[in-house]
Amino acid sequence: MKVNIYQINSEKDKNRVKFCGYEETEKHGGVIPENYKCVFHGFVEAKDLDDVYAIFNIFGDSYT
Numbered sequence: 001m002k003v004n005i006y007q008i009n010s011e012k013d014k015n016r017v018k019f020c021g022y023e024e025t026e027k028h029g030g031v032i033p034e035n036y037k038c039v040f041h042g043f044v045e046a047k048d049l050d051d052v053y054a055i056f057n058i059f060g061d062s063y064t
Contacts, residue, residue, distance in 0.1 A: 016028075
């Protein structure tokens, strides 16, 4: 599966929403696409998004 993973760029996070949930982010101006950077782009052995989550949150850096 081809995957792109984006995270908020801390230097551009003027509203300090990096670790907030969606509802809190909406209270502070919403999602601003320009504030994100691609932190991974490539193929992973995954059948669905649950697998992608497990690969990057359970196995972490050992995959990349």
